[in-house]
Amino acid sequence: MTAEALDATGFAGPHGAKPKQLSWGRVGIYAFLVIAALFFLVPLYVMLVTSLKSMPEVREAHIFNLPREPTIQPWIDAMFNACTGRNCTGLSPGFWNSVKITVPSVIVSIIIASINGYALSFWKYKGAEFFFNLLVFGAFVPYQVVIYPIIIGMSKVHLFGTLPGIIIVHTIFGMPLLTILFRNFYSSLPIEIFKAARIDGAGFWQTFFKVMLPMSVPITVVAVILQVTGIWNDFLFGLVFAGTENIPMTLQLNNMVKTTQGTIQYDVNMAATMLTALVPLIIYFVSGKWFVRGIAAGAVKG
Amino acid sequence: MQTSVSVKNLTLAFGAVKVLEGLNLDVGTGEFLVLLGPSGCGKSTLLNCLAGLLEISEGQIFISGKNVTWEEPKDRGIGMVFQSYALYPQMTVERNLSFGLRVSGMPREEIEKRVARASEILQIQPLLKRKPAELSGGQRQRVAIGRALVRDVDVFLFDEPLSNLDAKLRSDLRVEIKRLHQRLKNTMIYVTHDQIEAMTLADRIAIMRNGVIQQLDTPHAVYNNPVNLFVAGFIGSPTMNFLNGRIDGSTFSIDALNIPLGNYKFEKDGVGKLDGILGVRPEHIAVGEDAKKMPFQLDSEIEIVEPMGSDTVGWTKVAGQSVTFRCSSDIPLAPGQKITIGFDPARGSLFDAQSGVRV
Numbered sequence: 001m002t003a004e005a006l007d008a009t010g011f012a013g014p015h016g017a018k019p020k021q022l023s024w025g026r027v028g029i030y031a032f033l034v035i036a037a038l039f040f041l042v043p044l045y046v047m048l049v050t051s052l053k054s055m056p057e058v059r060e061a062h063i064f065n066l067p068r069e070p071t072i073q074p075w076i077d078a079m080f081n082a083c084t085g086r087n088c089t090g091l092s093p094g095f096w097n098s099v100k101i102t103v104p105s106v107i108v109s110i111i112i113a114s115i116n117g118y119a120l121s122f123w124k125y126k127g128a129e130f131f132f133n134l135l136v137f138g139a140f141v142p143y144q145v146v147i148y149p150i151i152i153g154m155s156k157v158h159l160f161g162t163l164p165g166i167i168i169v170h171t172i173f174g175m176p177l178l179t180i181l182f183r184n185f186y187s188s189l190p191i192e193i194f195k196a197a198r199i200d201g202a203g204f205w206q207t208f209f210k211v212m213l214p215m216s217v218p219i220t221v222v223a224v225i226l227q228v229t230g231i232w233n234d235f236l237f238g239l240v241f242a243g244t245e246n247i248p249m250t251l252q253l254n255n256m257v258k259t260t261q262g263t264i265q266y267d268v269n270m271a272a273t274m275l276t277a278l279v280p281l282i283i284y285f286v287s288g289k290w291f292v293r294g295i296a297a298g299a300v301k302g
Numbered sequence: 303m304q305t306s307v308s309v310k311n312l313t314l315a316f317g318a319v320k321v322l323e324g325l326n327l328d329v330g331t332g333e334f335l336v337l338l339g340p341s342g343c344g345k346s347t348l349l350n351c352l353a354g355l356l357e358i359s360e361g362q363i364f365i366s367g368k369n370v371t372w373e374e375p376k377d378r379g380i381g382m383v384f385q386s387y388a389l390y391p392q393m394t395v396e397r398n399l400s401f402g403l404r405v406s407g408m409p410r411e412e413i414e415k416r417v418a419r420a421s422e423i424l425q426i427q428p429l430l431k432r433k434p435a436e437l438s439g440g441q442r443q444r445v446a447i448g449r450a451l452v453r454d455v456d457v458f459l460f461d462e463p464l465s466n467l468d469a470k471l472r473s474d475l476r477v478e479i480k481r482l483h484q485r486l487k488n489t490m491i492y493v494t495h496d497q498i499e500a501m502t503l504a505d506r507i508a509i510m511r512n513g514v515i516q517q518l519d520t521p522h523a524v525y526n527n528p529v530n531l532f533v534a535g536f537i538g539s540p541t542m543n544f545l546n547g548r549i550d551g552s553t554f555s556i557d558a559l560n561i562p563l564g565n566y567k568f569e570k571d572g573v574g575k576l577d578g579i580l581g582v583r584p585e586h587i588a589v590g591e592d593a594k595k596m597p598f599q600l601d602s603e604i605e606i607v608e609p610m611g612s613d614t615v616g617w618t619k620v621a622g623q624s625v626t627f628r629c630s631s632d633i634p635l636a637p638g639q640k641i642t643i644g645f646d647p648a649r650g651s652l653f654d655a656q657s658g659v660r661v
Contacts, residue, residue: 192388195355196449200402201376210401214392 051075051271058266074265078272082265084256091272094252098232098279100163101248105170106227109178112171113223114216117182118208122194132183139176147240154241161243169241170231178223185219186212221290229280249276305364306331306489307352307457312361314351321347322513325361330505331456332487338500339510340536345493348510349459352491353382366456376406378457381450385462387442389434389449395421396430399448413452420451423482440471447482460492464499476502497537501525509533527651531658534581534651540615542581542651543625549578549652549661556621564597565648569661577655580647584615587627587645589635596644604639618643 046063051074053067080090119125120132150169151160159165189212197207238248247255253276257269307329314322322344329335337345350356352363354375362371370378389398397404399420403413421427424444434442443463450458463479464472480503483490494500500507501521508518509532517529528534534542547556551574554561561580588596606617614631617624618641627643635641652661 190386190388192384192386193390195350195353195375196382196384196388197390197401198355199353199375199380199382200449200453201374201405202401206405210405211390 047270047274051078051267051274053267055263055265055267074267074271075275077265078268078275082256082268082272083259084252085259091249091252091256091275094247094249095275097242097246097252098249101166101170101238101242101246102228102231102279105167105174105231106224108167109171109174109227110220110223113175113178114182114213114220115208116175116179117184117186118212119204120179120183121186121189122191122207122212123204132179135176135179137176139180143173143236147236151240160241161245163242163246166237166242166246169237170227170234173237174227174230177226181219181223181226182216185216189215218290221287225283225287228283232279304331305329306333306366307491308364309348309352310362310364312348312351312363313359314347314356315359320513322351325513325515327508327515327518329489329491331489334483334490334492334503334505336500336504336507337491337493337510338495338497338507338536340495343510344513345495345510346461347513349382349461349491349493352378352457353380353459354378376402379455380457380459381453381455382459382461383443383446383450383463385465387434387439387446387466389442389445391434394431394433395426395437395445395448398434398445399430399452402449402453416452416454420448423451423485424448439467440475443467443475444478447479451486456489458488458490460490460494462494463492465494465496472496472499479503497539501537509536511536526649527660528581529660531579531581531653534653538583540584540626540628542583543587545580545582545620545623545625546655547578547580547621548575549573550575554578554580554647554652556623559600559621561598561647563647563652566650566652567648568652573661576661578661579653579655579658581651581653582625582645582647583649584626584628586649587625587629587643589616589627589629589641589643590633593642593644597646597648599642599644601640601642604635604637604641607635607637616641 049065049067050058050063052070052072054069054071054073057068078090079092079095081088082090116135120128154160154165154169159168193211194207197211202210232248233250234248235250235254238246238251242248242251253272256272305328307327309325309327312322312325312327313320325348327348337348339345347356351358352365354370354373358371362369364370365378365380368379375382390401393401396417399417400413403416417430421430424447426441426444426448429437429441429445434445437445443466446463460479464475467475476499479490479492483503492499492503504521506518507521507524509516509524511532517524517533519527524533525537528537528542531544535544545554545556547554547559547561549563552563552566554563593599600620602618602620604616604618608615608617609631612631613628614633614635615626615628616635617626619625620643625643629635653659654661
């Protein structure tokens with residue numbers, strides 16, 4: 001035996017679990033992540049603290065300071081009292097308009113897209129591939145290109161500037177991506193389940209509602225998140241198609257912040273912006289876990 | 303024998319590719335028919351055609367005397383069991399079993415009666431309230447069989463039902479399927495690529511290759527009298543030995559070695575002279591003392607020994623061509639050892655080297 005020292009446990013040389021070491025590479029990665037997080041969080045922090053200050057305190061221009069006398073009055077003003085021109089209703093009409101646009105658009109587009117995806121995956125009719133490729137192509141068409149033709153079309157059927165009109169527009173533009181999403185999800189399911197349902201005598205709709213739809217929860221959650229954030233944050237379509245009656249929250253926020261009369265109410269503007277961003281944020285927080293799971297499911301098996 | 307399933311001149315083409323062409327098949331009532339073949343031979347395709355899941359291009363399908371060629375799967379009087387179980391994941395076992403019945407609008411009492419009967423036969427009563435995800439592979443496959451059972455159909459179709467299970471479960475469920483068949487006496491058509499499943503379960507085996515049925519016969523006949531080289535090579539493990547040589551009347555000669563064919567039953571008399579292949583099953587080759595009783599004997603040297611536990615597979619050479627034999631594991635064998643091997647050519651199979659057809 002060489003004179004290699006035995007330690008207290010009676011082993012010579014390396015044994016057991018390898019000790020953890022903090023390498024410089026790791027430190028670098030963490031440093032980068034912290035900086036990246038700060039990059040996005042600092043503006044949010046400034047917005048939050050500003051929205052909780054009163055105007056005199058905002059004018060002191062210590063933007064990083066915590067509010068001395070925290071107040072939620074700016075938030076209330078933003079929602080109910082702030083003026084857009086002469087119209088002092090706050091953001092609430094825009095909020096309800098956005099709800100009226102988003103909810104039906106999300107529901108209708110997801111129902112149609114899931115049926116599309118289901119039919120494209122399981123009921124392969126003649127030309128199904130061509131139709132699918134057309135849809136995929138549709139996902140790459142820039143919105144701005146087709147806005148003008150759609151305006152003409154919409155006004156021909158008297159839907160331009162109406163609530164159903166903007167819902168139809170959102171549904172159409174959501175269709176390519178959502179159909180791809182659902183088709184890939186259904187294609188990843190074992191085809192035998194579909195065959196078994198056919199042998200059990202279930203038809204097109206029975207198979208869809210009783211067998212496929214209950215299995216589609218993860219991908220439906222993904223679709224809901226994509227659509228709610230997309231439609232809620234939309235500005236362009238709202239501006240063009242919604243009409244003055246139905247302007248969404250994003251549009252009203254813009255109008256409110258841009259029209260200045262006298263002093264700019266930074267606190268109210270900050271609160272209004274955060275209020276507008278709140279709905280997609282809540283959706284993310286509530287369903288983030290599902291979202292990641294659904295995306296991963298589609299990615300690996302799709 | 304009354305026919306239960308009858309396929310007449312069935313052709314299935316995807317575009318220009320004909321997967322099945324002019325296929326004919328008659329299955330008797332209560333018969334257990336196994337469709338056996340390598341991957342891509344069209345056996346699963348044929349089963350899907352029978353089930354009505356694939357639309358055929360030409361021909362007719364009769365089930366229980368009814369022309370079902372244009373019928374929907376549900377109206378064909380069939381139940382089907384899939385390799386991947388294909389249970390509805392969000393339904394309990396009970397609802398999985400009853401789904402088809404509920405869809406057809408059957409009265410509740412009748413559904414309950416049938417589910418109870420099926421779960422009794424398959425012994426899955428304790429699982430009825432569970433979801434498929436909470437079941438083991440064997441239990442899932444039992445539920446899948448139950449789903450076919452409750453439909454009270456004449457014909458069961460199995461599409462490689464045991465291929466997803468581990469070896470032990472597979473042999474257990476194999477026996478259960480056999481027991482089920484003996485109890486129900488339904489017609490069963492069973493697709494597999496596992497020759498042991500085919501041999502143990504089948505009344506008749508249809509061996510398929512490239513969409514054509516090569517041989518349709520009892521397991522015994524398929525094993526002992528393969529009609530061509532493909533069937534001979536596909537059935538049996540280790541595979542049959544093939545010796546290339548020349549048939550000359552009642553002698554098979556490999557270079558200087560002459561093997562008298564003795565009592566070999568030719569398919570037809572007067573074969574004459576032709577290049578042939580002599581097929582001998584490894585288990586029909588005897589070694590040592592037993593070899594001396596055989597009509598043909600030969601001294602040889604062992605090259606490789608593979609002990610399998612129950613028996614031993616040895617590798618040797620006959621006239622320069624590799625030959626395996628199977629013997630009791632009690633016989634001591636070692637590489638390099640000189641042994642005597644012997645076999646009865648009458649138990650072998652002779653094939654035309656050109657066409658591969660049995661002569």
